[in-house]
Amino acid sequence: MQGSRRTPNARTGTSQHGLFNALKKQPPDPLLSLIAKLRDDPRQEKIDLGVGVYRDASGITPVMHCVKEAERLLLAMQATKSYLGSEGDVGFVNLLKPMVCGEAFARDPRLVGVQTPGGTGALRLAADVIAASVARTKIWLGLPSWPNHEPIFSAAGLTIQTYRSFDVTTQQLLFDDTIAALKSAQPGDVVLLHGCCHNPTGSDFDVAQWATLAKLMATRDLVPLLDFAYQGFGRGFEPDATGIGIVLEHVGEALVAYSCDKNFGLYRERTGALFAFTQDAPAADRVYSNMLSAARANWAMPPDHGAAVVRLILESDELRRDWHQELEDMRSRVASVRQELAAADSLFAPLVLQCGMFSLLPIDSVVIARLQAEHGIYMAGSGRINVAGIRGGDVERLVRAMRGVRGR
Numbered sequence: 578m579q580g581s582r583r584t585p586n587a588r589t590g591t592s593q594h595g596l597f598n599a600l601k602k603q604p605p606d607p608l609l610s611l612i613a614k615l616r617d618d619p620r621q622e623k624i625d626l627g628v629g630v631y632r633d634a635s636g637i638t639p640v641m642h643c644v645k646e647a648e649r650l651l652l653a654m655q656a657t658k659s660y661l662g663s664e665g666d667v668g669f670v671n672l673l674k675p676m677v678c679g680e681a682f683a684r685d686p687r688l689v690g691v692q693t694p695g696g697t698g699a700l701r702l703a704a705d706v707i708a709a710s711v712a713r714t715k716i717w718l719g720l721p722s723w724p725n726h727e728p729i730f731s732a733a734g735l736t737i738q739t740y741r742s743f744d745v746t747t748q749q750l751l752f753d754d755t756i757a758a759l760k761s762a763q764p765g766d767v768v769l770l771h772g773c774c775h776n777p778t779g780s781d782f783d784v785a786q787w788a789t790l791a792k793l794m795a796t797r798d799l800v801p802l803l804d805f806a807y808q809g810f811g812r813g814f815e816p817d818a819t820g821i822g823i824v825l826e827h828v829g830e831a832l833v834a835y836s837c838d839k840n841f842g843l844y845r846e847r848t849g850a851l852f853a854f855t856q857d858a859p860a861a862d863r864v865y866s867n868m869l870s871a872a873r874a875n876w877a878m879p880p881d882h883g884a885a886v887v888r889l890i891l892e893s894d895e896l897r898r899d900w901h902q903e904l905e906d907m908r909s910r911v912a913s914v915r916q917e918l919a920a921a922d923s924l925f926a927p928l929v930l931q932c933g934m935f936s937l938l939p940i941d942s943v944v945i946a947r948l949q950a951e952h953g954i955y956m957a958g959s960g961r962i963n964v965a966g967i968r969g970g971d972v973e974r975l976v977r978a979m980r981g982v983r984g985r
């Protein structure tokens with residue numbers, strides 16, 4: 578009944594004890610501000626190298642055909658939307674296991690996993706489980722890294738220990754510095770590593786480096802947390818899991834935070850999983866129960882739609898084949914844009930040695946601001962570019978603009 582609605586409190590004074598008075602205003606997400614600015618830019622020829630999503634040669638982030646097909650099946654088949662458990666879609670998790678951790682580990686009772694809201698949810702759940710295991714509260718993070726790593730880990734109460742792992746000027750991995758940092762870590766410390774397609778540098782470890790790291794982590798009793806958000810965008814679907822496989826073969830314990838949001842193009846559907854590789858079956862059981870209790874406290878259960886779509890794709894030989902082909906098409910487009918850029922200007926030469934959607938250009942904030950103001954070319958303030966944001970025909974304009982503002 579309308580008349581029963583309470584009228585707003587007419588009090589106008591401010592209370593010194595207001596619950597929210599102590600809150601400091603937080604800065605907006607810089608990438609979201611960039612999106613808004615780009616949207617309002619009327620220039621037809623503007624180029625978006627900022628947002629971290631795949632774009633095709635015409636600049637669109639399409640819904641993949643296999644996803645559309647699975648959604649059609651889901652619409653016809655789904656009989657209930659009743660709750661699932663905190664573990665999410667168990668079929669989805671089990672189908673991911675061999676893709677993420679390899680066939681042998683997928684059958685190993687020491688491996689457990691739950692569905693999460695995207696890779697972000699997987700990282701947060703991992704951090705909560707780490708924080709709940711008392712002594713294991715320090716996490717080693719090589720910089721530069723994905724800017725959300727630090728807030729996710731600190732929100733869960735972990736102590737973050739950073740070290741330099743990449744030199745932007747030389748575009749080289751600082752592998753010796755990485756080893757030196759990890760040699761000073763204490764047993765039980767956690768080490769964040771990007772599984773493939775490093776965000777933001779595009780520079781991954783080679784096989785020998787993964788093996789060196791895996792042995793070091795095993796002998797020093799360090800626990801890897803592998804952030805695996807871009808499988809299929811780097812060297813190929815299976816090659817992208819090489820590092821994860823090497824690490825799992827060596828260490829006694831590991832966590833893998835997986836995202837399906839990029840390689841299935843599901844982004845806003847928030848689709849991912851957290852896997853834990855543990856010392857024995859009783860430990861697996863303990864870790865699993867902690868994953869479930871942390872999931873309950875955070876989101877009760879993950880959103881269903883994306884995981885149901887992925888499960889339907891992976892259950893069907895035909896849809897799985899289509900998905901692999903579509904993903905391979907995306908991967909090869911990104912690789913060919915890298916080649917085109919590298920051939921066009923020496924600034925971009927290292928991009929062919931890197932992989933995935935991102936690279937971190939050695940340019941300063943003045944150049945970044947001028948590219949935006951004078952040419953409508955938008956990128957993150959760090960100089961990170963999304964290579965997939967370059968449409969067919971953009972390379973020449975980008976190179977010309979870059980030469981203009983850098984004066985060479």
Ligand SMILES: Cc1ncc(COP(=O)(O)O)c(C=O)c1O
Pocket residue numbers: 629694695696697698723771776804805806836837838839844847848849
């Ligand atoms: C390195 C890295 N990890 C994790 C994520 C999280 O992915 P999701 O969108 O699935 O939460 C991202 C997303 O950009 C990422 O770049």
